[in-house]
Amino acid sequence: MAENQNQITINGHVYAFEQDETILTVARRNGIDIPTLCYLEKTIPTGACRICVVEVKGARSLMPSCSTPAAKNMIVFTESAPVVEARRLIIQLLLSSGNHNCDIGGSGTEDCCPVCGxxxxxxxAYRYQVKGDRFPKTDTLYPPELNNPFIIRDFSRCILCGRCVQACNEVQVNNAISIGYRGSSTKIIAAGDRHLKDSDCVFCGECVQACPVGALVEKSTYKTREWKTKKIRTTCSYCGVGCQINLHVHYNRVVKVTGAENVPPNFGSLCVKGRFGYDFINSPDRLTEPLIKENGEFRKASWDEALSLVAGKLGEIKEKHGSDSIGVLSSARITNEENYLVQKFARAALKTNNVDHCARL
Ligand code: SF4
Ligand code: SF4
Ligand code: SF4
Structure with missing residues (x-):
């Protein structure tokens, strides 16, 4: 390490840092785990939750590592006794405010939280071995909001970390939600405290993916626990952007979709279709075999019969009206390879250059 390089010591080890890095970013880059609740990558750190506090030699109080710039010759301890004590206290306070009824949070009632696990x-709470019984419980002032098709807002589990607001305003730039009221009445509000469905919300679900607890949850009629699902990485098939997604699958059924973090082109973000439009996969109404219309009615047919019929009809049209009487419209919802085959079929088999693509419209 060059002598005049910016250096910081964390837990007894010396690390180089770049200008504008915080203690948290240097630590994470070097594999040191400092816990966070409110910190959201790609947004301006707020230091709201204080879980990421660390001890800095010479400082009069613990410092939030997410918003404290790394400084030359700084000496930092990330798990010292005062740090651990502060984190335990914060967790206990959060668990006792609102309804944290999972096992670690307190009563462990039958109506356990949907994001348990x-x-x-x-x-x-598990890492620092604390429960929610140190302080008297404070109830939430606000009932849950269930009246849109996609997102449940359970204010009783909101820890007011502000990540949803940053996700909406700084990542998606939808500006649909903000922090409203003050003190013990503080609430995440949409459009002057209206329901999400009556606000500028476009139901992209960025806030749900950012929420670290069970305050924002995808609405799904199929109930299963997160640890019972398999995550399968794939590409969203709705448009040509090619967003990377994780399908959460339980016994061959897609029960949730999340954006794959830290990979292009979407870096975890999705639109309403990609995130919530997966019901069709298991729909009983889905077409699974070809249909041929005869006398105004559809009847089931084999693939051979259907393809022969289409080939025969195209041949007849070509014979009678010429190749350029036929046009082929392709789709952004199929792969590049399939689109290549479509244009090959048009040009080589049908002998026409009339090929177009829905994404160009
Ligand atoms: S939000 Fe988290 S801590 Fe609270 S009840 Fe649900 S699982 Fe437990
Ligand atoms: S779903 Fe999207 S637009 Fe609506 S509040 Fe959440 S982040 Fe904002
Ligand atoms: S809804 Fe979730 S992300 Fe938003 S402030 Fe509450 S706990 Fe944080």
């Missing part, structure tokens, strides 16, 4: 607060 996939919740950062629950993970932290």
């Amino acid at each position: 996939a919740c950062t607060l629950q993970d932290l």
Whole structure:
């Protein structure tokens, strides 16, 4: 390491850092795990939750690592006794505010949280071995909002970390939600405290993916626990952007879709179709075999029969009206390879250059 390079010491090890890096980014880049709740990559750190506090030698108080710039010759401890004590206190306070009824959070009632097993607060409570019974419970002022087709808003589990607001305003730039009211009445609000369905929300679900707890949850009629699903990485088939997604699959059934983080082109973001439009996969109304219309009615047919019929009809039209009487319209919802075959079929088999693509319209 060059002598005049910017250096910071974390837990006894010396690391180089670049200008504008925070203690958190240097630590994470070097494989040191500092827990966070409110920190959301690609947005301006707010330091709201204080879980990421660390001890900095010479500082009068613990410092939030997400918003404290790394400084030359700084000496940092990420798991010292005061740090651990502060984190335990924050977790206990969060668990006792609202309804954290998972096992670690307190009562472990039958009506256990939908994100049990996939919740950062629950993970932290386990990591630091605390429960929600140290302080009296404070109830939430606001009932859950269930009246849109996609997202459940359960204010009783909101820890007011602000990640959803940053996800909506800074990542998606939809500006649909903000932090409203003050003090113990603070609430994440949409359009002057209206329901999401009556606001500028486009139901992209970015806020749901950002929420570290069970305050924002995908609405799904099929109930299963996160740890029972397999995550399968694939490409969204709705348009030509090619967003990378994770299908959450339970016994061959897609029960949830999330954006694959940190990979292009979408880096975790999705639109409403990609995130919520997966019901068709298991729909009983889905076409699974060809249909031929005869006398105004559809009847089932084999692939051989259907393809022979189409080939015969195209041949007749070509014979009678010429190749250029036929046009071929392709789709952004199929792969590049399939689109290549479509144009090959048009040019080589039908002998026409009348080929177009829905994504160009
Ligand atoms: S939000 Fe997390 S901590 Fe709260 S009840 Fe649900 S799983 Fe438990
Ligand atoms: S679904 Fe999208 S637009 Fe609606 S509040 Fe969440 S991030 Fe904002
Ligand atoms: S809804 Fe979720 S992401 Fe938004 S402030 Fe509450 S806990 Fe944080």
